[in-house]
Amino acid sequence: MSAEGAQIVVCPQGPLILRGDFEILDAEGEAVPTSRETVALCRCGSSAIKPFCDGTHKLKKFEMPRD
Amino acid sequence: MELPEDRGRISESLFEVLRTYDPDVDLSGLEHEAFKVLDSEDILHSEDIQIVLFVLYELHYRGFDGIDARWEWNPPLLGLRAKIEEQFEARLRQIAGDPSFSLGSAQDTARQLFALASADDGPSVSTYISRHATVEQAREFLMHKSIYQLKEADPHSWAIPRLTGRGKSALMEIQFDEYGAGRPGAMHSELFETTMRGLGLDSEFGAYIESLPAITLASVNMMSFFGLHRRLRGSIAGHLAIYEMTSSIPNARYARGFRRLGFDSPVTDYFDEHVEADAVHEQIAGRDLAGGLIEQDPSIAEAVFFGAQAACAIDALVGAHQLEAWGRGRSSLRQPKVKVEA
Numbered sequence: 001m002s003a004e005g006a007q008i009v010v011c012p013q014g015p016l017i018l019r020g021d022f023e024i025l026d027a028e029g030e031a032v033p034t035s036r037e038t039v040a041l042c043r044c045g046s047s048a049i050k051p052f053c054d055g056t057h058k059l060k061k062f063e064m065p066r067d
Numbered sequence: 068m069e070l071p072e073d074r075g076r077i078s079e080s081l082f083e084v085l086r087t088y089d090p091d092v093d094l095s096g097l098e099h100e101a102f103k104v105l106d107s108e109d110i111l112h113s114e115d116i117q118i119v120l121f122v123l124y125e126l127h128y129r130g131f132d133g134i135d136a137r138w139e140w141n142p143p144l145l146g147l148r149a150k151i152e153e154q155f156e157a158r159l160r161q162i163a164g165d166p167s168f169s170l171g172s173a174q175d176t177a178r179q180l181f182a183l184a185s186a187d188d189g190p191s192v193s194t195y196i197s198r199h200a201t202v203e204q205a206r207e208f209l210m211h212k213s214i215y216q217l218k219e220a221d222p223h224s225w226a227i228p229r230l231t232g233r234g235k236s237a238l239m240e241i242q243f244d245e246y247g248a249g250r251p252g253a254m255h256s257e258l259f260e261t262t263m264r265g266l267g268l269d270s271e272f273g274a275y276i277e278s279l280p281a282i283t284l285a286s287v288n289m290m291s292f293f294g295l296h297r298r299l300r301g302s303i304a305g306h307l308a309i310y311e312m313t314s315s316i317p318n319a320r321y322a323r324g325f326r327r328l329g330f331d332s333p334v335t336d337y338f339d340e341h342v343e344a345d346a347v348h349e350q351i352a353g354r355d356l357a358g359g360l361i362e363q364d365p366s367i368a369e370a371v372f373f374g375a376q377a378a379c380a381i382d383a384l385v386g387a388h389q390l391e392a393w394g395r396g397r398s399s400l401r402q403p404k405v406k407v408e409a
């Protein structure tokens with residue numbers, strides 16, 4: 001991982017893993033609370049806890065445009 | 068915890084021996100007896116042998132009240148454990164089947180592990196808990212889980228000093244989260260204590276040991292076996308990967324089931340936390356931990372996939388045991404009579 005800033009890992013058929021120094025804001029600019037330092041962001045659209053991943057992509061056979 | 072009750076002639080003799088420390092204890096007769104027991108019993112379902120293994124492993128974790136701590140490294144005792152472990156490993160390899168994998172990048176490893184985790188689509192405990200379980204069955208479910216969840220993550224921590232590089236960083240990132248990221252009271256084991264107390268259960272480690280059948284003990288003994296052997300560091304990594312990959316979706320179902328039964332936060336916090344946490348952990352465990360280890364040293368792949376396949380196989384047996392009992396309207400516990408204050 002780079003020394004500063006944040007890192008995003010694109011997981012094939014899965015979420016974006018986000019670690020490092022980041023802040024997640026909703027559409028109103030409010031901070032989305034999270035208790036963990038590394039999060040998984042939903043990319044398939046089916047998570048019940050968006051913006052976070054809840055593993056549902058594994059049931060939906062979600063395919064990405066490209067890996 | 069207290070030394071548990073014995074469950075047969077091996078545990079009876081051994082637990083008697085453990086009460087008085089003897090550095091030169093002769094256990095050769097007991098070893099011979101244990102082999103005789105295993106001639107006629109499946110080690111995975113042998114109450115006598117699994118409680119013995121549990122006790123021998125527990126000496127390396129927190130020990131037992133009034134039992135001399137020096138037993139942990141007593142050579143005759145370690146010798147007995149090694150003999151039993153040979154049989155345990157052989158049986159685990161049997162139910163796991165030959166490790167099946169192809170070597171590739173870390174992502175290739177993750178993809179194969181995800182496929183393995185999703186291949187098991189038999190009837191699941193999580194679906195049952197979500198839709199049908201009674202409060203009594205929910206309590207039983209927590210009792211089974213408690214023998215691991217009250218020391219959650221500990222068996223995998225044995226691997227930390229045995230790894231280097233990317234795999235080690237990945238394991239640390241997961242474990243840091245499991246242990247509550249340094250926040251007192253936030254360890255996953257502590258969230259589980261809250262869940263247990265919410266259902267009127269005793270959250271002391273080992274409180275329900277007498278009620279747990281051999282197969283439940285075998286599942287946690289397997290983790291200790293993998294964790295305590297450097298030779299099998301790949302297997303404890305493979306186990307963790309499968310454990311994380313089969314967690315988010317079942318935990319969402321557990322949360323639904325416990326809410327259906329009228330419980331809510333903080334009782335459901337353990338499950339809710341795992342929906343979010345393990346969606347992160349499964350990615351790290353599959354790609355960076357298991358995949359990272361194999362990328363660093365391809366010869367470890369066999370151990371990784373043995374651990375992963377054994378994890379799937381044991382989990383299926385533990386689940387089948389509970390579902391079968393509940394399907395017949397019976398308790399899944401070893402002794403159906405358990406005092407519970409609701």
Ligand SMILES: [Fe+2]
Nearest residue numbers: 219245255341
């Ligand atoms: Fe956890």
Ligand SMILES: [Fe+2]
Nearest residue numbers: 311344345348
């Ligand atoms: Fe986890």
